[in-house]
Amino acid sequence: MGKWFKSGSPWIWMTGGAVSLSLIAVLGLLLLIAWRGLSYFWPAEIYQWQLKDQNGVKSTLIGEIYDREDVPTERLESAGHKFEHHPGETVTRYLIKTGNRERVSLDFRWVMATDIVSRSTPEGIAKFERSKNGNFYGYPKAVIVDGKKVTGDNLVTVLQQQIERAVELTGKAHSLQKSEIGTINYQLEQLRLSARKLELEDKLTEAKKLEFQQKKEQLNKDYQVLEKEFFDLKKKSGRDSVLVEDMTGDTIKLPLDTVLDVTFVNSMSTLDKIGHWFIGVGKFVADDPREANTEGGVFPAIFGTVFMVMLMAVIVTPFGVVAAIYLHEYAKKGPITKMIRIAVINLAGVPSIVYGVFGLGFFVYMVGGSIDQLFYPEGLPSPTFGSPGVIWSALTLAILTLPVVIVSTEEGLSRIPSSVRQGSLALGATKAETLWRIVVPMASPAIMTGLILAVARAAGEVAPLMLVGVVKLAPTLPIDMNFPFVHLERKFMHLGFHIYDVGFQSPNVEAARPLVYATSFLLVSVIVALNLTAISVRNHLREKYRSLEH
Structure with missing residues (x-):
């Protein structure tokens, strides 16, 4: 046993087990989010209940079962609820989505199982999806x-x-x-x-x-x-x-x-429900939001997220690569270079909301305000670039992710053998030509790795964007057919902020809960798609320049 411990095998198994548990936890979380989000689009059966409450008042209720839970009988009795017959230790209660917002004060209603006289699923009940006031059942x-x-x-x-x-x-x-x-x-x-x-x-x-x-x-x-x-x-x-x-x-x-x-859910077959599910998912991805973001789709948020991340990548990559090349290839070892490296490391640990405050003060008010004074005085006092917009969001996140790109690029440069540089110089190439034609292409996989990490972090950031450009609802996209076609000064929607707004600022929390899961799964899917694209480019570059390394 002692030899086995000294061989290091237990630590290998422990490491492998920890990695496996972490992977299972991540996949389980993603599956939970996907299930809770995507099941929202499955057509649920519409029930008609005949109810009789504790006071003997009879009523009819039409709606969908949204949730159910078991409540201790003692707690209900202490709250003043009276039962004709003792139901046992717990009572099941159902959360019913009743819709008909203009006729009923609340979209959702809790119903006790003890109050239910009968329940049926008539085929003649229709669900009307409306552009305002939610669903209507009848x-x-x-x-x-x-x-x-x-x-x-x-x-x-x-x-x-x-x-x-x-x-x-x-x-x-x-x-x-x-x-x-x-x-x-x-x-x-x-x-x-x-x-x-x-x-x-x-x-x-x-x-x-x-x-x-x-x-x-x-x-x-x-x-x-x-x-x-x-x-x-x-x-x-x-x-x-x-x-x-x-x-x-x-x-x-x-x-x-x-x-x-309009759908008659109770008369739909399984194939009809599957088709309706795909249509619902398609509408969620392609339509604009409505009803304070609790209904409709999230296309503007998807577009804003991808557009902002791509703009950030275009900004941060050249600056990060140039800074890494200077630090690794040109800067001499000294106090100034040491201070720059320490500053880069410290930048990676600054809270993201601090970057948002910096972006609002420097980019929006100072740089944007100066641009308005110089180039757009006719629009004042209404600001053009002197207000939060997509360009300032991209610049703020570019500064936030800059240390990641610098460190990753430097590591890639350090792995290139010095003999490659010396051979290029011996053949008569200048240092700039060596960097441009040999060193940077060989370091491109490391550059793409830094970009992948930067995209993964930037796509999920919300706190700084709340200050420098993201809004609850943007009426127009940053790209349209009006000259100059790309409007970088406009505000935009973001999937991360959409999750926060729907989950915590929605006037109808129960209706918004499944949309939080659906939007979260969509945000993860967008990040994965962006990362897979960058990884495929990195692998292509790695294979292309593999021969130079040998």
Whole structure:
């Protein structure tokens, strides 16, 4: 036994066991997040309950079972709940998603198992997904198409057709508002700023005023045409409606321009549910958020996260590589070089929120404010670059991840044999040519390793971004069809901040809980995708320059 311990085998097994446990824990956490997040999109059965509370009041409830838990009977009795018959040590209670927000004060309601008289899953119950006020549950009774009431056997078919029509018209109106009408508004604002700039330079002549006025009048004419088309589309989309009987027995009229989809979950087969699940996941990835981020998709947050990380990578890589090359290849050993290395090490240990405060004070207020004073005085006092934006977020995270790139690149440079450098110099190459053509390409796998670590950290940071550019809801993306096409001064959405906002700032916590898991899994997937891309590039470079190492 003593020889076995002295051989070091126990430590090898302990290390292997610790690595295995860590891997299992990480995979288990990812599976938990994936299960809790992706199961949200699975169509849940809609139940109808007949209830009788402790006071003998009967009622009907329609909704989905969201959660369940066992509560000690003693605790319920101490809270004043009375039971007709003693239920035992614990009582099961269900969290029911009732929807119908404009009819019921809360989307969710706890129901005791002892209050349930009966429970059924009628096939005629429909779930209406709406653009506002959440879901609506009830029995469709009639569809009003252009003032005519449609009932009977073809009710469901007509309902789905009219919903598709309304969604298509609403999508056209939304697209018109964002693209063509948005472009005219942008051009009007640019025209105003151009006139203001000439006025500040004392160059606004009468001829220029007349030219600006003519352009403005033409844009206003185009705007009126598009506005008329927009309101026509809105009027057509809101033409039809559906009559639905809710759980109270009242018949409610729902305008179809607020309905996105209708599903009869209780009559769906397993294949239908699988197809609906894929559609739900696709909408979550591709749509814009709504209802204070508790409904809809997260596409702007995905785009903002990837765009900001790529912009950060473009900024941090050259600066980190140049700094590493200077420290390793040119700087002499001395107190100044030693201080620089200590500073780099200390930068890696600074809390991220400190970088956010620095970015707000230096980049946003100082650099951005100076840019506004020099190049955009016509926009003042409204700031252009002097307010948080995607460029300042990328620069802040570039400084945050700079030590990682420097250290990784230096390690790659130190592994290159000195004989390679000497051979290049002996053949007549200059030091700069040796670095550019031999040393840096051989160190490129190490550079990519540093970039991978930088991307992994930057994509998950939230605290500094809250100060330098990220917002709860960004109406426009940083990229559009308006010149200069890439707008680095705009604010953006981020998956990390979206998780924080939905999980802790949402007005409807219960509805937002599954979205926290879904967005978390999506953020992990985005980080993994970015890392796998960088790893594939690194492996390609490693194979390409492997022969030089030998």
